Amino acid sequence: MSGAPRRWSPTRVVVADMEQPWPTIEVEGPDGLRFTRAWVLVRRAGRPLGLARISLDGPIGGDELRAAVAAEVDLDSPADPPPTSAAPLTAVVCSIFARYEELHLAVASLMASDHPALEVLVVDNRLHADRAQHEGLLAAHPGPLRIVHEPRVGLSPARNRGAAEATTELVAFTDDDVQVDPAWASVLSGVFAARPEVDCVTGVVLPDDLVTEVQVVFEEFFGGFNRSFRPAVYGLVATDGDPFHPFAPGRFGTGANMAYRRQKLLELGGFDERLGPGTPTRGGEDLAAFVRLLLAGGRLATEPAALVRHNHPTEMSELTERIDGYGKGLTAMLTSVAVTDPRHALAMARRAPTAARRLLGSGGGTVAARPPKVRLPRGLRARHLAGMLAGPVAYARSRPPAPVVG
Numbered sequence: 001m002s003g004a005p006r007r008w009s010p011t012r013v014v015v016a017d018m019e020q021p022w023p024t025i026e027v028e029g030p031d032g033l034r035f036t037r038a039w040v041l042v043r044r045a046g047r048p049l050g051l052a053r054i055s056l057d058g059p060i061g062g063d064e065l066r067a068a069v070a071a072e073v074d075l076d077s078p079a080d081p082p083p084t085s086a087a088p089l090t091a092v093v094c095s096i097f098a099r100y101e102e103l104h105l106a107v108a109s110l111m112a113s114d115h116p117a118l119e120v121l122v123v124d125n126r127l128h129a130d131r132a133q134h135e136g137l138l139a140a141h142p143g144p145l146r147i148v149h150e151p152r153v154g155l156s157p158a159r160n161r162g163a164a165e166a167t168t169e170l171v172a173f174t175d176d177d178v179q180v181d182p183a184w185a186s187v188l189s190g191v192f193a194a195r196p197e198v199d200c201v202t203g204v205v206l207p208d209d210l211v212t213e214v215q216v217v218f219e220e221f222f223g224g225f226n227r228s229f230r231p232a233v234y235g236l237v238a239t240d241g242d243p244f245h246p247f248a249p250g251r252f253g254t255g256a257n258m259a260y261r262r263q264k265l266l267e268l269g270g271f272d273e274r275l276g277p278g279t280p281t282r283g284g285e286d287l288a289a290f291v292r293l294l295l296a297g298g299r300l301a302t303e304p305a306a307l308v309r310h311n312h313p314t315e316m317s318e319l320t321e322r323i324d325g326y327g328k329g330l331t332a333m334l335t336s337v338a339v340t341d342p343r344h345a346l347a348m349a350r351r352a353p354t355a356a357r358r359l360l361g362s363g364g365g366t367v368a369a370r371p372p373k374v375r376l377p378r379g380l381r382a383r384h385l386a387g388m389l390a391g392p393v394a395y396a397r398s399r400p401p402a403p404v405v406g
Contacts, residue, residue: 008213008216008217009035009036009037009216010029010033010034010035010036010037010209010210010211011035011036011037011038011039011209011210011216012025012026012027012035012037012038012039012056012209013038013039013041013206013207013208013209013210013309014038014039014040014041015040015041015043015181015206015307016040016041016042016043016065016069017043017044017046018042018043018044018049018075019044019045021062022061022062022063022065022066023061023065024059024060024061024062024065025038025040025056025059025060025061025065026059027056027058027059029209029211030211033211035056035209036055036056037053037054037055037056038053038054038056038060039051039052039053040052040053040054040065040069041206041307042069042073042075043305044075044079045079045080045081046081046082046084046183046187046305047079047080047081047082047304047305048204048229048304048305048307049073049074049075049077049079049229050072050073050074050229051073051227051229052068052069052071052072052073053072054068054069054072082183082187082190082191082231082303082305082306083187083190083191083193083194084183084186084187084189084190085186085189085190085192085193085194086115086116086117086186086189087117087168087169087170087189087192087193088117088118088119088167088168088169088170088189089115089117089118089119089168089170089171089172089185089188089189089259090118090119090120090121090162090166090167090168090170090171090172090262091110091113091118091119091120091121091171091172091173091174091180091185092121092122092123092159092162092163092166092171092172092173092174093106093107093110093120093121093122093123093173093174093175093176094122094123094125094150094155094158094159094162094173094175094176095122095123095124095125095176096124096125096126096153097124097126097130097133099176099177100133102176102177102311103122103137103176104137104140104141105179106174106175106176106177106178106179106180107120107122107137107140107141107145108140108141108179109178109179109180109181109182110174110180110185111141111143111145112182113180113182113183113184113185113186114182114183114185114186115185115186115189117168118144118185119144119146119166119167119168120141120143120144120145120146121145121146121147121148121162121165121166122137122145122146122147122148123147123148123149123150123158123159123161123162123165124147124148124149124150125150125153125154125155125157125158125278126149126151126153127151127153127404128151129149129151134147146165148161148162148165151404152401152402152403152404153278153401154273154276154277154278154279154401155255155271155276155277155278155285156270156271156272156273156274156275156276156278156279156285157273157278157400157401159173159255159270159271159285160270160271160273163260163262163265163266163270164266166262168262169261169262169263170188170189170192170259170260170261170262171259171260171262171265172184172185172188172258172259172260173255173256173258173259173286174256174257174308175255175256175310177310177311178205178256178257178308178309178310178311179208179308179309180307180308180309181306181307181308181309183305183306183307184203184257184306184307184308187203187303187305187306188201188203188259188303188306191301191303191306192259192261195233195299195301197299198233198299198300198301199260199261199264199265199293199298199299199300200258200259200260200261200264200289200290200293200298200299200300200301201258201259201300201301201302201303201306202252202253202254202257202258202259202290202300202301202302202303202306203253203257203258203302203303203304203305203306203307203308204227204228204229204257204304204305204306204307204308205227205254205256205257205308205309205310206227206307206308206309206310207219207309207310207311207312208309208310208311208312210312211314212314214312214313214314214315214316214318214319215312215313215314217319217377217380218312218313218319218322219312222322222323222326227304228251228302228304229304230304231301231302231303231304231305232301232302233299233300233301233302234246234252234294234299234300234301234302235294235297235298235299235300236294236295236297243351244351246290246291246294246295247291247334247337247347247348247351249287249290249291249333250287252287252290252300252302253286253290253300253302254286255285255286256308256310257306257308258286259306264293264298265289268289268292268293268296270289271285271286271288271289272285272288272289272336273400273401274332274336274395274398274399274400275288275329275332275333275336275395275398276329277325278401279394279398280328280394280395280397280398281328281329281332281333281391281394281395281398282324282325282328282329282394283325283326283328283329283330283332283333284328284329284330284332284333284336284391285329285333287329287330287333288333288336288337291333291337292337292340295337295341295344319380320379320380320383323380323383323384323387324383324384324386324387325387326384326387327383327384327385327386327387327388327389327390327391328387328388328390328391328394329391330388330391331387331388331389331390331391331392332391332392332394332395332398333391334348334391335391335392335395335396336395
């Protein structure tokens with residue numbers, strides 16, 4: 001890959017719980033692949049302490065792994081268990097069933113949840129549903145699983161259908177290419193129970209093993225979604241001096257790992273159906289919902305103990321398409337916010353010069369104060385910037401999908 005990061009190496013990604021024996025990390029992978037690095041997320045009582053990045057010369061486990069991790073993560077740091085609750089919650093997975101095997105894995109992970117009152121709702125977002133596939137999914141995963149068909153193609157209509165069909169006060173959203181941690185739903189419910197003022201909770205997205213250079217590039221620049229292992233609560237006013245708050249919403253999380261109080265989401269009008277995959281904008285619907293929530297006076301909490309694992313794209317063509325979509329989705333999202341109230345447009349205009357300087361200087365399509373240490377490959381950087389330039393036009397062209405008759 002021309003211009004790709006020189007630090008690329010196949011990487012194992014594991015979660016180590018300090019209450020359990022330390023795992024053994026193997027170096028042999030599929031098709032003769034040899035892993036030379038490992039990322040180890042360390043947790044105590046369900047609370048992430050940090051992420052250690054270590055080199056692999058061979059299999060490592062037990063005391064040797066603990067010592068290697070301790071060089072990067074303070075294993076003695078205090079860590080209160082995350083809040084948990086058994087409050088009923090509906091987990092919505094929207095899919096076009098193109099990744100049928102991955103969808104099975106996603107549903108299996110949800111059905112293995114430790115939450116005692118979890119409903120799993122799969123929204124089939126194709127024009128024509130395949131009932132045989134529905135029956136196969138239901139047969140493979142007996143339990144509190146429902147499947148509904150939303151023929152208006154687009155991730156926003158599908159998520160809005162999921163919110164409308166949910167039977168619980170709390171509704172969570174994830175994707176069909178992730179696997180959730182067993183405690184994911186309990187932790188999300190717990191944050192809502194512990195913080196009545198919070199309307200939305202997001203969690204951490206961790207990659208599966210990084211076996212290709214494409215996956216490493218994706219993770220370096222877009223996979224982490226400004227990953228932080230410290231819980232935080234955000235409101236309309238920035239408390240940490242972020243000059244772009246609340247219009248740089250990547251720090252708030254991602255649609256692959258988010259939950260809402262259902263009534264609040266419905267009051268906000270759900271997800272903007274002119275945004276997201278399935279529209280000319282190709283993204284931004286989750287970020288727009290975060291921003292609209294904060295602008296309306298709501299509060300959003302990030303809870304790193306609510307963990308999901310994401311299968312990053314493996315092919316360059318898919319990576320390129322996603323990066324283009326992220327660029328369009330970002331500026332389309334900002335356009336959608338601006339057109340709702342001219343005051344928001346003025347606020348964004350004041351931030352634009354600083355944002356442009358950081359964006360062009362980062363080499364990676366980010367306005368973060370600490371951009372990645374390596375630059376996004378030139379072709380991908382150009383594609384991302386081109387997508388950003390096209391986003392406002394894409395939003396102007398986008399229309400909510402019409403109801404399907406018959």
